Amino acid sequence: MSQDLNIQNRSAIILWLFSGCLLIFLMVVVGGITRLTGSGLSITRWDVVTGSIPPMSDAAWDKEFAHYQESPQYKLINSHFGIH
Secondary structure, rough: HHHHHHHHHHHHHHHHHHHHHHHHHHHHHHHHHHHHHHOOOOOOOOOOOOOOOOOHHHHHHHHHHHHOOOOOHHHHHHOOOOOO
């Protein structure tokens, strides 16, 4: 009985490790595709705590867009973009 539990535990650990390796592989592939196609997000600043909250006013959007306008992607590719 004890040996059966040991084999089950070992199988569960192996499955967990392979799952983790698969997820890491998928993250690398998706990141590579994103990088090669140039389809990533243009994050001008990364605020860890408040970065997931979008600007809540027109003035805040204007400020964020001004930061984006300073980025090379805006200058080289998206200079025709606007927010108004």
